[in-house]
Structures are given as structure tokens and as C-alpha cells.
Amino acid sequence: MKQRKTPLQWLNDRTGLVNLIVSVAVHPVPPGARWKYVFGSAVLAAFILQVVTGIGLLTTYVSSTGGAYQSLQYITDKAPLGALLRGMHYWGASAMVVMIIIHLVRVFLTGSYKFPRELNWGSGVLLLGITAAMAFSGQIMRWDQNAVWSLVVGTEMSGRFPLIGTWLGYFIMGGDVMGSSTLSRIFAVHVFILPILLVSLAGLHLYLVLRNGVSEPPVPGRGVDPSTYRSEYQSMLREKGVPFWPEAAWRDFVFALAVVLAVLLLAWVVGPSKLDRPPDPSLINAHPRPDWYFWWYFAVLALLPYSLENYVMVLAPFLIALILLSVPLASNRGERHPERRPLAVAAVIFIFSCIAALTLAGWRENWSPRVNAPPLTADIIxxxxxxxxxxxxxxxxxxxLYCHTIEGHGGKRGPDLSWxxxxxTRxxxxxxxxNGAYxxxxxxxxxxxxxxxxxxxFLATRKRPGFGVGE
Ligand code: HEC
Structure with a gap:
């Protein structure tokens, strides 16, 4: 007589999924995985939170220049739990960025990017880039004064790319001017294109983590030798490996939960980022400032001499990506323990000191129009x-005056107009x-x-005697 299958057995027979999940859950991982290994799964938790809250916002958000701002106002002020939802999406984005950075630094410092995990690292770097693009496009979707100004800077960045710059600027704005076609485009990017890339790459990243195994805690003096690493790793797992669940995974779970609760708390207590005033090209006295994790980058742009800005704006993100991607190419073997890699530790400290200093500079709004510039006096005129x-x-x-200096009076966003x-010519x-400019x-x-x-x-009087292009 045929034995009756339980629904679970039936499902497993048809799909094999139950076996797969069980084998992933209990697959052996190296012992001694401590709290410093929890940040990767915290990124995943933050991402899932973003998907859930993002879908929530999507049910009410209107992606038109006329409606976006009002729909967010409605979500924030009127919709039940709307402010909490927006707050969670906002703080969730911060949490995701922070967790990715910590995860990346941990992987770098413990040399976990070395053989055979070079592509774990590579896919992780791409995930960081896509997350940054998600954060940036998300800010734009607020479509307030701040967002439009951030996009102006962003478009300017792309517009200066050699050869394809004009086309790229046109592509981002969806036309010659910032308008509804721009917002539609940003919307598609934020809601469809980037999330699809993010999910696929995250899938690849997780697959690689399973395939290559979690890196064992580094031991000073025991380096990576690609010719023996895999067999040593396998025999270590056979002898001392512990099942992923619950031995290692409970920490991931507890920490991920803590991150989600922290996001909830911040959303509840601090709330979502305040909406700036609605966009108006004639109003410059807003505080055009992107979300905090981009401040350092905008500060770099502001502090650079005007002539260099054009190149750095476009090339810097590619350069950063290239440097990060080439890390395992530079050394995929040898020592993993930070004690034996002083240069790696020094590099991390140096880079983060720079970013901290620049973030401070960006916070002081060096790069944005100076709205409190004292007016020109009869003396100067x-x-x-x-x-x-x-x-x-x-x-x-x-x-x-907010953007241009005349004899030391005014802001530094645009060129000095003293002479x-x-x-x-006129x-x-x-x-x-x-016509303005970008x-x-x-x-x-x-x-x-x-x-x-x-x-x-007035401007025609800004002339030094003996100079001039003539009329
Ligand atoms: C939001 C900042 C901002 C405001 C406000 C602003 N400008 Fe500008 N301006 C710039 C920037 C940036 C440039 C350089 C544009 C470029 O070449 O890419 C510029 C360029 C110029 C130039 C050409 C300078 C050169 O050396 O080529 C003139 C002239 C000028 N602005 C005049 C004005 C006047 C007059 C006003 C007020 C009616 C004004 N700007 C308001 C940012 C601003």
C-alpha cells in the first residue's frame, strides 16, 4: 500500500526546496564566528525593511512633479502611520549604508576578500555602488527644493563626462530641462531598475558566500595559499565546523533585530527627514544639502579649485569603484590578520579620518550657496x-550674491565676478x-x-583699468 505523504514531503518531492533550505540552515561554518560577522546579514535585514516600507510608500506616492511633493506631505501629515513609514524608509536607508560600510571594513580588515572570495568582494563593491545610487535617487523623489538642487549637482556631474556628457545629462533629466520627465525617470530607476539589479546581485553574493564558505577567523602567521586553501578549509570544517543554525545564526538574528528596532525607534522619535519647501528655481535660500552620507563627496567638490571640479566630479566615483574592485587583484593571498597588515589598517584609519573631516566640512555647507552673505555696499559698488x-x-x-563673490563679498558656489x-562681453x-547653466x-x-x-x-563696471575684452 502506498504511504501517504505529508504536504511538506510532497512539496519537497516536487521542488526539492525543503531539503535545500534545511541543508543551507545546517551547513557547517567555521567555529569562533563572533559578533564581528553579523554585519552582512544586517545589511540584508535593512534591505528587506526597505523593500517592505518602500512598497508601503509606493501605494500613496505620486510620481509627477505636480503631485510628488503633496503626496509626501499627505503621507507625513495625514496618512495613518504615514510619518512612521516614511521615517522607517529614511532611517532604513541610513542603516543600510552604515551596515554596508562596516561590513566592507570588516571584510577588508580580516582579509576575507582573499582567495577564493575575490568575487564575493567584487559583487559586494557593486552592491555598495547600487545602494549609493538607490539612496541618491530616493532623495530626488522627495522632489522638494533640496532634492532638485541635489539633482542639479548630480546632473552636472554626469554632464561633464568626456564625450558622452551632454548625452548623459540629457538621459538623466529625460530632456533639456528638469521636469516631469526627469522625475518619471528617477522613479523608474529607484523602483524598478536598481532594485532588480540589487536583488540579483545580492542573490549572487549570497550564493558565493555559500559556495566559498564563510571565512574562518584569521590567525596571525597563517596566510592564504591558493594551492592548499580549499582542502585545508574543508578538513577544518569536517573536524571543527558547527552548524550555521543555531550556532552562528542566532547572533545574526539578534543583531538584525536590533538594527530593525533601532530604525523603528529613530523613525518614531526623530521622524522622517523634513520636507524642504517645494522646488522653485528662483528660490535659492533653501539649504540644498543631500543626505548625510553624501556630504563628504559634495565637500570634496566644493573645496576643489574650479578648474579641477569638472574632472573629479565625474571620475571620482569610477576611481573609487576601481580602487575597491582591484583590492583582491592587488593581493589575494598571504596574511589575513590585521596585526600582520599594518598598511591595510593605516589605510582604513586614513580614509575614514578624511571622510570624517570632509563630512564636517560638508555639514558646514561650504559648497552650497551662502544665504547669509552680507549685501554689497556703496563702497564696493x-x-x-x-x-x-x-x-x-x-x-x-x-x-x-549667494553664489558669486565680488571683492570678497558673497558665496563661492559660482566663479568670482569681481572682474x-x-x-x-555684455x-x-x-x-x-x-539661460543659466547646469x-x-x-x-x-x-x-x-x-x-x-x-x-x-553694474557688471560692466567690474573691470580693471587696462584689461578687458572690449564690447
Ligand atoms: C545657485 C548659484 C548661482 C546663482 C544664484 C547665480 N549664479 Fe551665476 N553662476 C553660477 C555658477 C556655478 C556659474 C558657473 C557656470 C558654469 O560655467 O558652469 C555661474 C556663472 C555666471 C557667470 C559667468 C561667469 C564666468 O566667469 O564665466 C555670470 C556672469 C553669472 N554667473 C552671473 C550671475 C548673476 C548676475 C546672477 C544673479 C542674477 C547669478 N549669476 C546667480 C552660480 C550661480
Whole structure:
């Protein structure tokens, strides 16, 4: 007589999934895995949290320039638990970034990227890049003043890429100007394209972790030799290996839970990031600042000389990625213990000191328009009435001053205009002011004809005797 199968046995017979899950759960891992091994699974937990809260937000978010801001206002102020949901998505993103960084540093310091785990490292670096892109595109979807300004900087970055820059800028904005096609694009990127990449790469990453095994805690003096590593690793597992669940996994579980609870707490107590005012190209007195984990990068851009900015903006992310990807290529064998790798430890300390200092600089908003710049005085202007004086007042009032310096007065976002008339003709200045640039607003619709004429009269006086391009 045929024996009846339980539903679980039936499922396993048809799919093999039950056996697979059980074998993954109890597969042997090296003993002595301590708390420093929990950060990878914390990233996964934070990611799952992002997916869940993201889907929650998706049910109400409107991805149009007219509706995005209001829909977020509605979620934050009116929707039941909406503020908590937004808060969790916001703090969850921070948690994910932080956990990835800690995980990466741990893997680097314990030399776990060495043979045979070079591609674990490589896929991890790509996951970091995609996560950064997720964080950036997520910020843009707020579509407030801050978001639009961040995107202006981002587009500027791509727009300066050699050869394909213009095309890339066009591609990101979905046209010539920042508008609804831009937001649709960012939305597709944040909700479909990047998540699909993220899930597939995370799958590959986890598969590689299972295939190559969790790295055993490093022992000073015992290096990696690719010709013997695998057989030694296997016999070590046979002799001393412990089952993943529960021996090692309970720590992962407890820590992941702690991360989720911390996110919940922050979302509840601190709440989501405050929405800036709605975007308005004529308003520069917002605090255009990306979320904190990008501050250091924007600070680098702000502190660089204007002529270098163009190259660094575009090349730096690729350079960082290349350096990170080449780590296992540079050394995939030898010592793993940090005690025996002082250079590696010094590099980590150096890089994080730099990032900390730059983050501080970015926090002080060096790179953004200076909204508290003292206005130009009659002293600097040279006259105290007439069109030139009126033009200088336009310069004060229409925020030119926030970005441009005149004889030491003003912000440093744009070029110094102290002697602009030496460099540009009146027509060239008109062109720039009317049309703006990637990082300068379009003033054509903001200034009246008289204001424009006065402004140009004023700028025409910014000339050193004996210099000049002539009219
Ligand atoms: C948000 C910051 C910002 C504001 C506000 C701003 N600018 Fe600019 N401006 C810039 C930047 C950045 C550049 C350089 C653009 C480029 O070449 O990529 C620039 C370039 C210029 C140039 C060309 C300078 C050169 O050396 O080529 C002129 C002239 C100028 N701005 C005038 C003005 C005037 C007049 C106003 C006010 C009506 C104004 N700007 C407001 C950021 C700003």
C-alpha cells in the first residue's frame, strides 16, 4: 500500500526546496564566528525593511512633479502611520549604508576578500555602488527644493563626462530641462531598475558566500595559499565546523533585530527627514544639502579649485569603484590578520579620518550657496545711486550674491565676478544670466527688462583699468 505523504514531503518531492533550505540552515561554518560577522546579514535585514516600507510608500506616492511633493506631505501629515513609514524608509536607508560600510571594513580588515572570495568582494563593491545610487535617487523623489538642487549637482556631474556628457545629462533629466520627465525617470530607476539589479546581485553574493564558505577567523602567521586553501578549509570544517543554525545564526538574528528596532525607534522619535519647501528655481535660500552620507563627496567638490571640479566630479566615483574592485587583484593571498597588515589598517584609519573631516566640512555647507552673505555696499559698488547702483541691488536681492563673490563679498558656489567685465562681453553675460547653466538658475523669466539692464550696467563696471575684452 502506498504511504501517504505529508504536504511538506510532497512539496519537497516536487521542488526539492525543503531539503535545500534545511541543508543551507545546517551547513557547517567555521567555529569562533563572533559578533564581528553579523554585519552582512544586517545589511540584508535593512534591505528587506526597505523593500517592505518602500512598497508601503509606493501605494500613496505620486510620481509627477505636480503631485510628488503633496503626496509626501499627505503621507507625513495625514496618512495613518504615514510619518512612521516614511521615517522607517529614511532611517532604513541610513542603516543600510552604515551596515554596508562596516561590513566592507570588516571584510577588508580580516582579509576575507582573499582567495577564493575575490568575487564575493567584487559583487559586494557593486552592491555598495547600487545602494549609493538607490539612496541618491530616493532623495530626488522627495522632489522638494533640496532634492532638485541635489539633482542639479548630480546632473552636472554626469554632464561633464568626456564625450558622452551632454548625452548623459540629457538621459538623466529625460530632456533639456528638469521636469516631469526627469522625475518619471528617477522613479523608474529607484523602483524598478536598481532594485532588480540589487536583488540579483545580492542573490549572487549570497550564493558565493555559500559556495566559498564563510571565512574562518584569521590567525596571525597563517596566510592564504591558493594551492592548499580549499582542502585545508574543508578538513577544518569536517573536524571543527558547527552548524550555521543555531550556532552562528542566532547572533545574526539578534543583531538584525536590533538594527530593525533601532530604525523603528529613530523613525518614531526623530521622524522622517523634513520636507524642504517645494522646488522653485528662483528660490535659492533653501539649504540644498543631500543626505548625510553624501556630504563628504559634495565637500570634496566644493573645496576643489574650479578648474579641477569638472574632472573629479565625474571620475571620482569610477576611481573609487576601481580602487575597491582591484583590492583582491592587488593581493589575494598571504596574511589575513590585521596585526600582520599594518598598511591595510593605516589605510582604513586614513580614509575614514578624511571622510570624517570632509563630512564636517560638508555639514558646514561650504559648497552650497551662502544665504547669509552680507549685501554689497556703496563702497564696493562705487556709486550710491543711478542704474549701476540699482543693478548692484538686483545682484543683492536676486541671490546672485549667494553664489558669486565680488571683492570678497558673497558665496563661492559660482566663479568670482569681481572682474567679470575683463573676461566677458555684455552679450556673453546676458546669455549666461538669461539661460543659466547646469549649476546656475535660469534668470530669464525672473528678472524684468529694467532689472536686467541695470544688472548688466553694474557688471560692466567690474573691470580693471587696462584689461578687458572690449564690447
Ligand atoms: C545657485 C548659484 C548661482 C546663482 C544664484 C547665480 N549664479 Fe551665476 N553662476 C553660477 C555658477 C556655478 C556659474 C558657473 C557656470 C558654469 O560655467 O558652469 C555661474 C556663472 C555666471 C557667470 C559667468 C561667469 C564666468 O566667469 O564665466 C555670470 C556672469 C553669472 N554667473 C552671473 C550671475 C548673476 C548676475 C546672477 C544673479 C542674477 C547669478 N549669476 C546667480 C552660480 C550661480
Amino acid at each position: 562705487g556709486v550710491s545711486s543711478g542704474p549701476v547702483y540699482d543693478g548692484a541691488m538686483v545682484f543683492n536681492e536676486k541671490a546672485c 567679470i567685465a575683463d573676461r566677458l 552679450d556673453q553675460m546676458t546669455l549666461r544670466i538669461m 549649476n546656475m538658475p535660469v534668470f530669464g523669466r525672473i528678472l524684468s527688462t529694467t532689472e536686467t539692464e541695470n544688472l548688466l550696467d
